[in-house]
Amino acid sequence: MSEDSSSALLTDHYELTMLQGALHSGAAARRSVFEMFARRLPEGRRYGVVAGTGRFLDLLERFRFGPEELDFLAENEVVDEATLNWLAEYRFSGNVWGYGEGDAYFPGSPILVVEATFAEAVILETLALSVYNHDSAIASAASRMSVAAGDRPLIEMGSRRTHERSAVAAARAAYVAGFATSSNLEAGRTYGVPTGGTAAHAFTLLHDSERHAFETQLESMGTGTTLLVDTYDVERAVRHAVELAGPGLGAVRIDSGDLSTTATRVRAQLDGLGATETRILVTGDLDEHSIRALAVAPVDGYGVGTSLVTGSGAPTVSLVYKLVARARGLDHDAPLEPVAKRSVGKPSRGGRKWAVRRLDEKGIATTEEVYPHDPGRVVGGRPLLRPLVADGEIVGRETVQDARERHRATVAELPEEALRTSRGDTALPTIFL
Amino acid sequence: MSEDSSSALLTDHYELTMLQGALHSGAAARRSVFEMFARRLPEGRRYGVVAGTGRFLDLLERFRFGPEELDFLAENEVVDEATLNWLAEYRFSGNVWGYGEGDAYFPGSPILVVEATFAEAVILETLALSVYNHDSAIASAASRMSVAAGDRPLIEMGSRRTHERSAVAAARAAYVAGFATSSNLEAGRTYGVPTGGTAAHAFTLLHDSERHAFETQLESMGTGTTLLVDTYDVERAVRHAVELAGPGLGAVRIDSGDLSTTATRVRAQLDGLGATETRILVTGDLDEHSIRALAVAPVDGYGVGTSLVTGSGAPTVSLVYKLVARARGLDHDAPLEPVAKRSVGKPSRGGRKWAVRRLDEKGIATTEEVYPHDPGRVVGGRPLLRPLVADGEIVGRETVQDARERHRATVAELPEEALRTSRGDTALPTIFL
Numbered sequence: 001m002s003e004d005s006s007s008a009l010l011t012d013h014y015e016l017t018m019l020q021g022a023l024h025s026g027a028a029a030r031r032s033v034f035e036m037f038a039r040r041l042p043e044g045r046r047y048g049v050v051a052g053t054g055r056f057l058d059l060l061e062r063f064r065f066g067p068e069e070l071d072f073l074a075e076n077e078v079v080d081e082a083t084l085n086w087l088a089e090y091r092f093s094g095n096v097w098g099y100g101e102g103d104a105y106f107p108g109s110p111i112l113v114v115e116a117t118f119a120e121a122v123i124l125e126t127l128a129l130s131v132y133n134h135d136s137a138i139a140s141a142a143s144r145m146s147v148a149a150g151d152r153p154l155i156e157m158g159s160r161r162t163h164e165r166s167a168v169a170a171a172r173a174a175y176v177a178g179f180a181t182s183s184n185l186e187a188g189r190t191y192g193v194p195t196g197g198t199a200a201h202a203f204t205l206l207h208d209s210e211r212h213a214f215e216t217q218l219e220s221m222g223t224g225t226t227l228l229v230d231t232y233d234v235e236r237a238v239r240h241a242v243e244l245a246g247p248g249l250g251a252v253r254i255d256s257g258d259l260s261t262t263a264t265r266v267r268a269q270l271d272g273l274g275a276t277e278t279r280i281l282v283t284g285d286l287d288e289h290s291i292r293a294l295a296v297a298p299v300d301g302y303g304v305g306t307s308l309v310t311g312s313g314a315p316t317v318s319l320v321y322k323l324v325a326r327a328r329g330l331d332h333d334a335p336l337e338p339v340a341k342r343s344v345g346k347p348s349r350g351g352r353k354w355a356v357r358r359l360d361e362k363g364i365a366t367t368e369e370v371y372p373h374d375p376g377r378v379v380g381g382r383p384l385l386r387p388l389v390a391d392g393e394i395v396g397r398e399t400v401q402d403a404r405e406r407h408r409a410t411v412a413e414l415p416e417e418a419l420r421t422s423r424g425d426t427a428l429p430t431i432f433l
Numbered sequence: 434m435s436e437d438s439s440s441a442l443l444t445d446h447y448e449l450t451m452l453q454g455a456l457h458s459g460a461a462a463r464r465s466v467f468e469m470f471a472r473r474l475p476e477g478r479r480y481g482v483v484a485g486t487g488r489f490l491d492l493l494e495r496f497r498f499g500p501e502e503l504d505f506l507a508e509n510e511v512v513d514e515a516t517l518n519w520l521a522e523y524r525f526s527g528n529v530w531g532y533g534e535g536d537a538y539f540p541g542s543p544i545l546v547v548e549a550t551f552a553e554a555v556i557l558e559t560l561a562l563s564v565y566n567h568d569s570a571i572a573s574a575a576s577r578m579s580v581a582a583g584d585r586p587l588i589e590m591g592s593r594r595t596h597e598r599s600a601v602a603a604a605r606a607a608y609v610a611g612f613a614t615s616s617n618l619e620a621g622r623t624y625g626v627p628t629g630g631t632a633a634h635a636f637t638l639l640h641d642s643e644r645h646a647f648e649t650q651l652e653s654m655g656t657g658t659t660l661l662v663d664t665y666d667v668e669r670a671v672r673h674a675v676e677l678a679g680p681g682l683g684a685v686r687i688d689s690g691d692l693s694t695t696a697t698r699v700r701a702q703l704d705g706l707g708a709t710e711t712r713i714l715v716t717g718d719l720d721e722h723s724i725r726a727l728a729v730a731p732v733d734g735y736g737v738g739t740s741l742v743t744g745s746g747a748p749t750v751s752l753v754y755k756l757v758a759r760a761r762g763l764d765h766d767a768p769l770e771p772v773a774k775r776s777v778g779k780p781s782r783g784g785r786k787w788a789v790r791r792l793d794e795k796g797i798a799t800t801e802e803v804y805p806h807d808p809g810r811v812v813g814g815r816p817l818l819r820p821l822v823a824d825g826e827i828v829g830r831e832t833v834q835d836a837r838e839r840h841r842a843t844v845a846e847l848p849e850e851a852l853r854t855s856r857g858d859t860a861l862p863t864i865f866l
Contacts, residue, residue: 005438010597012590012616014630017654021632025649027639034635059597072622080653118639125633126616129593130600157445160562161749164443164492165598167563183445183559189505197447199454200558202467202756205772206460206551216458220513221450232775306749315748316594316739323635339638342665 007059008069008087012126013078019119020083028086028119031327033336033352036112036128038105042140042314044423047414049143049407050111051173052135053101057394059127065090086119093392094120097385099355101398102139102176102407104414106368108430110353111319113385118326125321133319134166137311138173139407141288144312145304146178147411147419148292153180153301155196157283158309170309176403178411179308180301191400198253204231211240224250226281229266230257238266242273251279251300259284260297267298287312288421325352349432356381357413357428365413368430375433440492441502441520445559446511452552453516461519461552464760466769466785469545469561471538475573475747477856480847482576482840483544484606485568486534490827492560498523519552526825527553530818532788534831535572535609535840537847539801541863543786544569544752546818551759558754566752567599570744571606572840574721577745578737579611580844580852581725586613586734588629590716591742603742609836611844612741613734624833631686637664644673657683659714662699663690671699675706684712684733692717693730700731720745721854758785782865789814790846790861798846801863808866 022028041048065073065087073079073087094116105111112128114121145154156174159167159182171187181196182188188195199217207213214227214237223245229237229252241249252270254262259282270278282294283303291302311317322341327334338350356378358367369381377383388396411419418427455461474481498506498520506512506520527549538544545561547554578587589607592600592615604620614629615621621628632650640646647660647670656678662670662685674682685703687695692715703711715727716736724735744750755774760767771783789811791800802814810816821829844852851860 007597009619009622010592010600011618012592012630013618013621013628014616014632016618017630018632018636021636021646021650021653022639024653025640025645027649030639032639069622072618076621076628078618078621078628118635122635125635126593126600127597130595130597133594134596134599159443159445160559160754161566161751162563163567163596163599163602164440164560164563166567166596167443167559169596183447185444185446185449185505185511186442188446188509188511189442189502195446195509195511197445197450199447199451201774202551202555202558203451203454205756205774206455206463206465206759207458212458213454216460217454220454220457306751310748315743318594318739321593323638326639341634341638 005062006064006066006069007062007127008065009072010127010130011123015123015125016073016079016083018122019086020079022118023082023086026330028117029330030118031332031334031336032116032118032121032323033325034114034121034125034321035110035324035353036132036319036321037108037110038317038319040107040318041426042317045140045314046418046420046424046427047104047106048136048317049139049177050099050103050105050136051101051139051176052131053098053388053396054398054400054403055135055169056128056131057388057397059131060092060124060389061394063092063124063127091392092116092120092124092389094389095391096389098388098396099384100386100406101403102410103384104410106426106428106430108370108432109368110355110370110385113352129319129321133316135169135173136319137315137317138170138308139177140317141312141314142174142177142179142308143407143411144288144421145291145308148288148421149302150295152299154178155180155281155301155303156182156184156308157197157303158305159184161306162309167309172400174308175400177407178404193400198226199228201228201231204228210237211244214241214244218245223248226251226253228253228255230254234262234266235269238269239273242270242275247274247276247278249275249278251281253281253283255283260294263297263299292421322348324350355384357384359413363413364415365428368428369433370430371433438495439497439499439502440495440560441498442505443560443563444556448556448558449506449512449516451555452519453512455551456515456519459763461550462763463551464765464767464769465549465551465554465756466758467547467554467558467754468543468757468786469565469752469754470541470543471750471752473540473751474859475750478573478747479851479853479857479860480537480539481569481750482572482610483532483536483538483569484534484572484609485564486531486821486829487831487833487836488568488602488605489561489564490821490830492564493525493557493822494827496525496557496560524825525549525553525557525822527822528824529822531821531829532817533819533839534836535843536817537843539859539861539863541803541865542801542817543788543803546785562752562754566749568602568606569752570748570750571603571741572610573750574745574747575607575610575612575741576840576844577721577854578724578741581721581854582735583728585732587611588613588734588736589615589617589741590630590736591738592617594739595742600742605833607741608833610840611837626833631659632661634661634664637661643670644677647674647677651678656681659684659686661686661688663687667695667699668702671702672706675703675708680707680710682708682711684714686714686716688716693727696730696732725854755781757783788817790817792846796846797848798861801861802866803863804866
């Protein structure tokens with residue numbers, strides 16, 4: 001994907017018609033605050049993980065209505081001429097704050113705060129939600145898998161089970177949330193995610209014998225490679241693998257059957273053959289629950305596909321982007337007034353918000369505090385919003401490694417019960433002050 | 434997204450290492466057949482819908498390893514020099530057949546058949562699966578919603594709940610499977626999907642009063658617009674809406690509360706105010722089940738978001754891409770030999786396949802027949818594979834409208850029990866002849 005292509009039409013039709021209406025009434029110029037938050041976590045989840053921040057900033061920079069975008073809107077009469085003229089000049093000139101990528105979030109956490117004119121902020125709704133809803137769903141699931149895997153590396157290999165471009169974002173989000181590598185080459189190129197992989201069953205089936213396939217792979221890739229041993233008969237395959245590679249064989253992969261039983265048997269066989277350093281990788285419909293269940297099995301790494309890219313039961317995390325305040329009038333200095341839809345069962349709190357994670361004396365998180373004003377420095381609290389865009393300029397860029405490191409530190413700060421994979425309640429209460 | 438950017442790295446690392454191994458052994462040149470199929474439908478589903486064909490052909494055309502792709506692979510030592518040289522020259526030169534886009538499929542239906550050298554076919558695995566697994570998941574869910582909605586139009590509005598590019602593909606797949614419009618502007622530009630939408634709650638909240646927001650929208654967009662009436666008080670909003678627009682008001686939208694009760698009350702109110710032609714659109718966490726439940730309510734159209742883009746419980750459809758046959762030797766004329774992994778509980782049938790949908794005398798589908806040879810013309814049967822690529826040249830391009838029309842005809846051909854939204858068994862048995 002060309003990095004300079006426009007992201008402007010990744011937008012819902014109604015954002016542009018709202019813009020047209022607001023330009024008509026003059027309210028388009030009102031200073032406004034939109035916030036992104038989740039009303040709840042996916043059922044049974046104890047925490048969520050923010051991801052997508054870096055991707056959103058890249059896409060924001062490419063949110064430009066060029067001739068091709070404007071022609072489409074004009075030909076299809078999506079909006080009127082005045083609106084097209086406004087869009088042609090569009091550059092986001094407001095301010096954005098957000099939770100650091102990789103940080104945890106809870107119900108009501110204001111993970112993104114956009115302050116600009118109504119016009120400038122409203123048209124970012126779909127793009128922002130698409131990016132954060134997808135990437136946070138993946139990172140939230142990935143984080144639970146990383147916790148379940150402990151020190152054993154996780155390999156992301158779900159590209160084939162999701163849209164070809166979601167796959168790249170999913171590999172990135174999984175890496176932020178602790179995965180070691182991905183199968184996705186584009187994620188390697190675009191985001192520097194380490195990639196890996198060796199062979200599928202097709203490679204064995206292609207050759208006249210499994211032995212010949214193994215020989216070929218070892219010659220071509222060296223004895224450090226991973227041989228897939230479950231195409232025909234695992235016991236025979238492991239014997240041939242060590243015969244051909246010697247005890248320096250890198251790893252074997254098991255992709256079917258009862259993984260725990262098979263891994264135990266294969267470990268004993270490998271050890272018996274002197275291949276005590278040869279690792280055992282397992283793949284095949286793994287999720288955080290089966291990873292945890294395999295903790296006692298002699299397994300050295302997990303490959304995770306479908307459950308990762310589908311958010312392990314929660315492919316989206318219901319983030320919303322809501323107008324929470326707007327100026328009383330058109331003046332840039334007009335005071336902001338909180339606004340909120342009247343809702344039953346859908347808590348919406350008007351007014352701009354600031355957030356702090358309260359930590360106890362041991363550095364363990366105890367509450368998510370949401371303030372209606374900037375609380376300044378809070379003793380025993382970690383401020384959660386960082387500046388991402390200042391007067392239209394992107395100031396919050398980080399590397400994927402930075403986000404990965406923040407995620408590691410954030411998880412270390414969570415109370416022990418947050419890290420259970422069983423269904424449970426939100427690990428921290430959100431307190432609106 | 435630039436239409437000419439390369440899709441070649443939307444590929445799993447192991448496909449290229451398998452290629453390297455196969456080039457090393459010489460088996461890369463063996464004529465091979467890979468097939469894509471689903472071992473089962475998502476739980477409780479009665480049929481699946483094939484989608485993604487058109488997108489796959491577009492991406493296949495852009496599957497080229499240019500200098501940027503090769504540099505990445507070289508710098509990261511993904512494959513050796515011989516493999517890089519092979520990739521630099523890569524053009525798919527084989528043959529592909531596939532089910533028509535929009536057609537139904539069942540367990541074991543060979544929805545894509547790729548015949549080429551092993552090398553040329555193996556590296557398409559991830560791209561093909563990503564496209565078909567995503568798009569078919571969406572189309573399969575969308576089809577059930579279309580059936581449930583009957584003649585009432587469905588509006589796709591799930592972009593915000595999925596990755597920003599999946600959103601475009603989802604809008605396309607939903608349109609293939611019978612949706613009337615989408616909110617996604619990029620889907621309008623790229624695929625000609627009709628787009629629509631008017632306003633969100635933010636538009637009402639922006640203005641000093643709901644009345645002023647309605648006035649503005651009506652002035653700017655005309656009385657045929659859709660007013661969102663549930664920001665504060667539905668009854669008052671409907672009264673104001675008709676006062677301001679007159680009885681020619683296009684539609685009102687209800688996005689919260691008990692949709693059936695509210696729609697019934699609003700219908701009575703609108704009729705009482707003389708706005709008998711004003712339509713009622715409902716949105717808010719709808720899926721095929723709630724759509725069916727609303728069949729008796731006075732509703733004129735449904736907006737569907739989350740459940741559409743997440744495949745209504747099945748965000749992926751477990752399609753696999755398997756080597757089913759390869760030549761006995763390297764000769765182009767060497768006979769094909771069936772191959773299959775030895776599997777317990779994972780039916781894999783070796784050998785190239787052909788498929789026919791058997792119809793009864795009334796034109797209702799009765800069985801999915803899968804042959805190990807080309808059955809030629811089958812009386813009372815509809816052949817399901819059509820040529821997509823012939824000797825590397827794309828021959829199977831169609832418009833999205835063609836696929837939409839095929840879907841309509843296919844659904845009309847299914848037995849009545851296939852069209853129930855309740856959980857059930859596969860509607861047609863697949864018979865392997």
